[in-house]
Every structure is written in C-alpha cells, then in structure tokens.
Amino acid sequence: xxxxxxxxxxxxxxxxxxxxxxxxxxxxxxxxxxxxxxxxxxxxxxxxxxxxxxxxxxxxxxxxxxxxxxxxxxxxxxxxxxxxxxxxxxxxxxxxxxxxxxxxxxxxxxxxxxxxxxxxxxxxxxxxxxxxxxxxxxxxxxxxxxxxxxxxxxxxxxxxxxxxxxxxxxxxxxxxxxxxxxxxxxxxxxxxxxxxxxxxxxxxxxxxxxxxxxxxxxxxxxxxxxxxxxxxxxxxxxxxxxxxxxxxxxxxxxxxxxxxxxxxxxxxxxxxxxxxxxxxxxxxxxxxxxxxxxxxxxxxxxxxxxxxxxxxxxxxxxxxxxxxxxxxxxxxxxxxxxxxxxxxxxxxxxxxxxxxxxxxxxxxxxxxxxxxxxxxxxxxxxxxxxxxxxxxxxxxxxxxxxxxxxxxxxxxxxxxxxxxxxxxxxxxxxxxxxxxxxxxxxxxxxx
Amino acid sequence: xxxxxxxxxxxxxxxxxxxxxxxxxxxxxxxxxxxxxxxxxxxxxxxxxxxxxxxxxxxxxxxxxxxxxxxxxxxxxxxxxxxxxxxxxxxxxxxxxxxxxxxxxxxxxxxxxxxxxxxxxxxxxxxxxxxxxxxxxxxxxxxxxxxxxxxxxxxxxxxxxxxxxxxxxxxxxxxxxxxxxxxxxxxxxxxxxxxxxxxxxxxxxxxxxxxxxxxxxxxxxxxxxxxxxxxxxxxxxxxxxxxxxxxxxxxxxxxxxxxxxxxxxxxxxxxxxxxxxxxxxxxxxxxxxxxxxxxxxxxxxxxxxxxxxxxxxxxxxxxxxxxxxxxxxxxxxx
Numbered sequence: 001x002x003x004x005x006x007x008x009x010x011x012x013x014x015x016x017x018x019x020x021x022x023x024x025x026x027x028x029x030x031x032x033x034x035x036x037x038x039x040x041x042x043x044x045x046x047x048x049x050x051x052x053x054x055x056x057x058x059x060x061x062x063x064x065x066x067x068x069x070x071x072x073x074x075x076x077x078x079x080x081x082x083x084x085x086x087x088x089x090x091x092x093x094x095x096x097x098x099x100x101x102x103x104x105x106x107x108x109x110x111x112x113x114x115x116x117x118x119x120x121x122x123x124x125x126x127x128x129x130x131x132x133x134x135x136x137x138x139x140x141x142x143x144x145x146x147x148x149x150x151x152x153x154x155x156x157x158x159x160x161x162x163x164x165x166x167x168x169x170x171x172x173x174x175x176x177x178x179x180x181x182x183x184x185x186x187x188x189x190x191x192x193x194x195x196x197x198x199x200x201x202x203x204x205x206x207x208x209x210x211x212x213x214x215x216x217x218x219x220x221x222x223x224x225x226x227x228x229x230x231x232x233x234x235x236x237x238x239x240x241x242x243x244x245x246x247x248x249x250x251x252x253x254x255x256x257x258x259x260x261x262x263x264x265x266x267x268x269x270x271x272x273x274x275x276x277x278x279x280x281x282x283x284x285x286x287x288x289x290x291x292x293x294x295x296x297x298x299x300x301x302x303x304x305x306x307x308x309x310x311x312x313x314x315x316x317x318x319x320x321x322x323x324x325x326x327x328x329x330x331x332x333x334x335x336x337x338x339x340x341x342x343x344x345x346x347x348x349x350x351x352x353x354x355x356x357x358x359x360x361x362x363x364x365x366x367x368x369x370x371x372x373x374x375x376x377x378x379x380x381x382x383x384x385x386x387x388x389x390x391x392x393x394x395x396x397x398x399x400x401x402x403x404x405x406x407x408x409x410x411x412x413x414x415x416x417x418x419x420x421x422x423x424x425x426x427x428x429x430x431x432x433x434x435x436x437x438x439x440x441x442x443x444x445x446x447x
Numbered sequence: 448x449x450x451x452x453x454x455x456x457x458x459x460x461x462x463x464x465x466x467x468x469x470x471x472x473x474x475x476x477x478x479x480x481x482x483x484x485x486x487x488x489x490x491x492x493x494x495x496x497x498x499x500x501x502x503x504x505x506x507x508x509x510x511x512x513x514x515x516x517x518x519x520x521x522x523x524x525x526x527x528x529x530x531x532x533x534x535x536x537x538x539x540x541x542x543x544x545x546x547x548x549x550x551x552x553x554x555x556x557x558x559x560x561x562x563x564x565x566x567x568x569x570x571x572x573x574x575x576x577x578x579x580x581x582x583x584x585x586x587x588x589x590x591x592x593x594x595x596x597x598x599x600x601x602x603x604x605x606x607x608x609x610x611x612x613x614x615x616x617x618x619x620x621x622x623x624x625x626x627x628x629x630x631x632x633x634x635x636x637x638x639x640x641x642x643x644x645x646x647x648x649x650x651x652x653x654x655x656x657x658x659x660x661x662x663x664x665x666x667x668x669x670x671x672x673x674x675x676x677x678x679x680x681x682x683x684x685x686x687x688x689x690x691x692x693x694x695x696x697x698x699x700x701x702x703x704x705x706x707x708x709x710x711x712x713x714x715x716x717x718x719x720x721x722x723x724x725x726x727x728x729x730x731x732x733x734x735x736x737x738x739x740x741x742x743x744x745x746x747x748x749x750x751x752x753x754x755x756x757x758x759x760x761x762x763x764x765x766x767x768x769x770x771x772x773x774x775x776x777x778x779x780x781x
Contacts, residue, residue, distance in 0.1 A: 023761060
C-alpha cells in the first residue's frame, strides 16, 4: 500500500456548457450536484485535496490511440478534447510526483470508444483513459505496465478493444452481465488477443448484484490478479452507474460500497466513466470516493434512500461461481494452446459488426494480426460504416515492434496507398520520447 | 460600505486594509491599461493584487483568515515577507535570500542589522537616514564575503527585485491555475496578465522601476504613496451585493442577504432573464434603503442556470444570479 496520508489531485471538469441533448443522461448538469456536495462537505478546502485545471488534448495525442473517420474534426467537440486532456493531466500529476493519487472527475466519458471511431457509442467518442495510457508510455517508455480496472456497470468494450492485443496493459472489467445490458459483451470467454492472452479479464455480474457481490469479485479476483501481475500504475475507470438508484442499469451498489472498493483497490489514477443518477447517487459516490482516495474516514457517507442494499442468496451463489471461473481462467492462461485459439498463422483474422447506439451507425470491420514470435505483431484493419461507406484501411504497429514486422507493415502500407478502393489509408505507430525517469511508480517502492 | 452597514455586518470589514490600498491605487493611478499589477512595498511585507479589465480581483471563496475560508468578500492579495526591513541571509555558495522575517530598524536609521534599506541608502537611490552608517556596515559585511560595499549593495537590490519578480510570477501562475468549469472558459481562458505595474509604499520609488524592467512592463509609482491607503478609503463609494437563488420545481426563491424566501408566482414562465431583473430590482431597492445613490451601475458578478431532470423528465430549473453595485472609486487626480 502507498502512503497513509496521500495527497489527491482532483481534475474537475463538469463541462457545464456541453451535452449530447438537453434531456440526455449525458447533459450539462450531470456533475452539478456533485460539485455542490464536494463544496458543502468542504473537500475543496482539505489540505490533501488539490484541484487542478484540465487542458486541451492535441489532435496528435488523440490520434496516437485512435483512428478517427472520416476525420477527428468531424467527430469530436472541444469538450472531448478537454476531457481527454484533463485525464492526461491526472496521469502526469501522479507520475511526476506532484500528488500521490489523482481523480479525473470529468465528462464526457470514453470507455465505449474503440480504436477505430466512426462516431459516438454509449455516449463516448474518444477513450480518455486509453489516450492517457499511451501518453504516459510515450513519455516514460513502452515498458510501463498499466492495469485498468473498469467498475462501470457497462462492459468497457472500447478500452478492451484498444488494448486487447497489448502486453503492456492488463484490462479488468466488472459489469452487469452483457445479456442484460448495453453493449452486450464482456463475457468470461473474451480473454485478449494472441500477444496478450489472458490479460483481458471480464467479470460479468448478474443484475441485482450489491456491494457484497462487487466486493467479493474485488477481493477474490481483482486484487489477487493485480498482486500477481505487479503493474506500475493502477487506473480505475470509475463508472458510478452500478448504484441502486441509477436510471439505466439494474445493479444494487451503494455509495459505501464504492468507497470501500476505492479503499481496497487503492488506485493511482481514477477516471470518471458513466453514472446518471445525478442527484441521488453521484454526489455521495464522488464524496466517498474522494475521501477514500485521500485516506480519510468515509464511513459516514450515506445517500438518500438508505445506504446498502442486500443481495439475494441466489445472486451471491452466482457471483461466487463467476469469480471462481474468472480466477481459474486467469490462473490457467499460460496453459492454453494459442495455436488452437488463433490458428498457426501467419495472420489471425477477426471480422466484426460494431453498432454505434448513440449515433445509430453500423460498422463492419476486418482485422488481420500478424502472429509474430518476437513482438505483438503488426495489424491491418479494414473498416467501413453506414456513415463512411467507402472502406478505409489502417496499418498499426504495436509498442516495441520487431524489425521484420516494421518492414512488413511498411510494405503493406505502401501497397494499400496505391489501392483506389480505399478512401483513406492510415498509418499508426506509437512512439516513445526520450523517457525521463518516473518518480512515483509502484515498481519503484514496495507496495 | 457605509458606517451603518459595518455596524450591522462587522465581519465584512475584515481585510479592509488591503482593500483600501487597492482603492487608493484606483483613485490615484493614471494608467489606462485594463490589466495591471499593484505592488505595495512596506517595511516588513510586500502585498500584491491584480486588476483585470479595470476591476480588482476578489477571492473566489472569500477572505482566508488563519487558514479558514470565511466566504466574506475580500480583495485577492498575496503577501510576501519581503520589505525594506527584511533580514538578509547569505548562503555558503555566495547567494542571498531576503526575508521572510523582519530584521528590525535598518542600520542607517539607528538599527542593529543590515537590511535592504541600507543598500538603498548607501547607493543613494533614496535619501534614507545616515548614508555613512549604511556604507560602513556594507563595507564590514563585504569584507567578510570578499566584495566591495558597492558590489554587495547592488547584489542586495538585485536579489530583492528578483524575489519580487518571482512572487509576481507565482501569483499569476496561481490565478491562471484556478479551475474552469465550462468549455467556453477553457477555450478562451481570461487574460489576466498585467500590462503595467503600479507601485506604492515608501520603498516603491526604488524598487518598482527595477521590477517593471525585469517584467518588461511600463510602470507608475503613485504620488502620496505612503497615504494611498487612506485616500482609497475616503474615495471609495459604498457597494452592495445580493444573490437570488430560484428553484422553479419548488416554486421558491431565496435571497440570503435579505433573509427572504418567497414564492415564484408563475414558475413555468420564470427564466434567467426574470431572475436577473428581479435581482437587479431588489438590489436597487436595497441601495435606496441604505441611502446609497440610485444611479449606481449594477452588474452581474456570476450567474448559473440548470435544468433539473428526474427520471428523464425536466421537472424544473434552478437559477443563481449574483449582482453587485459596481465598486466606484472617485478619481482623485485627473
């Protein structure tokens, strides 16, 4: 564990002048009551809670992570750039040692945004935490090990997509079972790509799961996995829509449960995701979360309508079984014959249809990953959608590509560029600067 | 504020000293720039305040007294322990740090320890006390450090200006770091940087030109520097402010400054314009009641408007409007 009296950096950006539509859950006043509650509880005045201003993300910082069609300008608003920039500020504050932990309490959210972006899905266009992870790797070098624990009620399909073949990232998502909620994915069987098999961990929880079930999943699956994987940074994508009062989900968490989760997980960086019970839940969850992050007493935080909800015995039994399976899949990830899962090459092919609920777009994608023995392998993705009908192609290099993958990818890019069938051919190559030594990573001091 | 008002709400008089200084500056300055920096150099401390678009900046959450935020409106000032009577600390590496504590009366005025004022006196930058005493003391200290008295005196002045410039930079950094909550503000952050330096206090004529040079800004040292504070208090006209909170779901509006709560007659038709004109009307009435002029200009300090949605349905709106009589300072010179 870190310090007992951590200093918390709060990057608060409620975007009081931005919404999807005025009565959409993602609307101007979503964080208004949260601001009032934090202010009234005096947390802005606490010496260990310091507020920081967000910044605008540069287009280059977004396009390091995403391929945006037909262009970045056509898809994002200034508010998206500020949310992504604010999340990077939160990351920088921690790795630079300005604060011990940080909380990017901002909107719009990002965890449903895939690597390829044709529009908005699940209220998200660009993925704040993924952009931050790539930003930190570009600063500190590609060997940074980052764990993302997503506790939103919705499966973090976008973050999973971006990192599913990335050995530097461990992605764990706890969520309401995809058979009962958008986006309909996040099953135990989704375990990651050939270069990061087992590093995608999904824990689908039955509707009605309360604090007890969530804390069980945390203690029996998430914490042991983190202990074993030893990340340099733990990021919590903190959705707040598992709350019993949330209007668009069916879970039973309480503000106390969220605070306890934060306390046990002890994340370095917290990034807000969803959560639309803006009066009855968010103010209390955020106050509890901030108190827990700062190592302060959160036991008195109570939302209206009475704290904890008990869950049925049947749910407890189901959660225990899911936890057992998830842990077993993790423990046996090294014993799986990857040839059986991904074939014996030279490429693994994946075809998908992706629905953008917010913008009502359907995307068709075909992806080829080079099964390379010495690096995660280069990739090519062909994509078209009901918005961008002429297909585009993207050639992607992983972090730390081998020389032969670099050569092959370049050759492929050259050929595609000559091909008239594509509206655009995009080259994406993550690069790392002359990384300066990070000062505040877990690896540098015993946990 | 008026005398009667100070009897009714004595808490609002806290930190009136620095406020008077800034009003004195507004009454006396001939600078036309919308943004400028006010530097009040004293014997013990130097106070900094910022004027933006012709208005002195106020603390967002009110005056801070002994670490407590009081919510009492107060001018935003930052005080540093740097003045004519400050202590000098020579570091082994040949550096010099001035302050933050006071050394006492300068040697040239009969004190016992070397101060920045002695350097001023010895270099004849101003007529202060006994120049001979100051020079002798600098010579003695200079011998210890292997410097001529003149080189030492110049080092002291330079260090003073350097520390002052650093304090100015950190004030503006702090101001620029204040959180912004809307896209509009982040895209067009207010320009707070000063376009001129206005100085007051006894040591101002010596240090302000040098500070302005370091900051590459034009400057002005106020006449009657030492009394600017009192002039400000006399020249300032009384001001008043008031806040209207309205909730159309509850059909109630409250004005905490008046201790009033009342019904909103037709909540469906109540909007931000109505909230604003109501606030202005009440403030005008209050000003009249308090015997302040009717012609005072009213301006909106802050306003917010939010919908309240429950279960995907708009159930009402919430407004907050804060209005104030524009603080007027009568010009003392043209």
